[in-house]
Amino acid sequence: MPNVFVHPWRHAALIRILSWRDISGRYRGSLLGGLWALLTPLLMLAVFTFVFGVVAPTRWPGAEAQGMGMFALRLLAGMVVHGLLAELLQRAPTLVTGQPNYVTKVVFPLEVLGWVALLTALFHALMALLVLVVLNAVWGTGLSPTVLALPLIVLPYALLLLGLCWLLAALGVYLRDLTQLVGPLVMVCMFLGPVFYPRQAMPALAQPWLALNPITIPVEQIRRVLFDGQWPDWQTLAQYSLVAVVAYAFGLWAFTKFKKGFADVL
Template sequence: MPIISDLRESRELLYNLTMREVKGKYKRTALGQLWSLANPLALMVVYSLVFSIVIRVQPAPGDPSGLDYFALWLMCGLLPWSFFSNVVNGGMAALVGNENLIKKVYFPRSALLVSNSLAWLYSWSIEMVVLVVAVILLGGAPYLYVLPAMVLMVLLTLFSTGVAMMLSVANVHFRDTQYLMGIVFQIWFYANPIIYPATMVQEVSGGVGSFLGMTVFDVYRLNPFYHFILAFRNLLYDNRLPALSTSLVVLALSLGVFLVGWWVFDRHQSRLAEVL
């Protein structure tokens, strides 16, 4: 693949760009990378108080882990979503934010998008390690599923990078893209079973019935991120492998979206300096 050869030839640049992103996020802060845990922890506390105590959302215990902690259940969906949204939002701004560099020096423009993804992957990995430790301390046994979870993290990185590549090109041509996507992400967040279980949608769907052979829940499952959340919860909260159908959907989405994203990006990257 051309992207592989481009990144291999510019691997030193890719490393430097990634480290610039990692170090630049928390430059001159006392806690450094520990701040990467602050936002998800704050969201966990807020959502746990609102949805588990006030609204009393009750997801089913982990099967077969037996875990029954809303905070852990929540984080298994919230952390992947936060990573995805950070990669896409950062990717959309990567080309516009490096306009001067793109106009002055030739290098594979894809390095800007990939370095953004790798930098967020580094922060996300720290968060996921903390989550796994918390699951173990509270009685879970994710030992056999850490490796599949790491593979799933790589697949989500591919999916996120593919989306970021498409939207970064769109944002170069239409600067309204970043503002529009801000609204889309707010809506999309609540269209995912992150703070409520998908069974709630399934119950409502059963009462509504079907239209043209499709139920509300069938439409709900067309959301690609639904399958990623389901897979992460199966591995880390339920402590079991996802269903084969879920695994195949996630694999197809990750590779398909990444390849389409790269194809779109590759078609436009030679003209980025002119458009910017």
């Protein structure tokens, strides 16, 4: 169990190098390079504003009073949170199978692959969050001191996703069909989460179940601190953080147990 807390610091230099290589490699050869990390959320915002504000208007409590721009910012907040889950979990099942040389030919701490995938996805999510904070400060509800609580919301969410990533990466070595299953599950998380509508828009009986979606609490708490100028619901955030730590520890434990057979399968 100590490995749960020690291993990221033990391999910090390796994680940093591989993460930077992963991030920079994504934009290598492109004309605008890393600027795409900032331009992408702006393009998403424009699309959301047009589709959900003009083509197929979506009803949101209070949207009429706040205007289309505020509605689009709320949508973008939900999509940024879901985008982090989508990028990480869709990559997870092939995280190990896509790097067979790390398993069969060299001595390599395979747990590092999960951290690299997380930090790469987190980089893009944080860039999108930065754009969201700036746009909200200029055209939305303004800049509130509660924005300082954003790291306290993102951190447990990231730990939970990392635990899920390790679990899916380990299972993906043995169950190759998992790659086909994760895509639809990611879509379910989006449409059964408060991305396009608030939880209050769901039937009363379904609202408690919506909390089981890993994106629900982060989306609601980020909107709370960004747009409502309120501090997070600390009790809810503490409960979510406890679940996140358990998921992180279990995912790493499962990955460590399963990896003993990776070489035989690959």
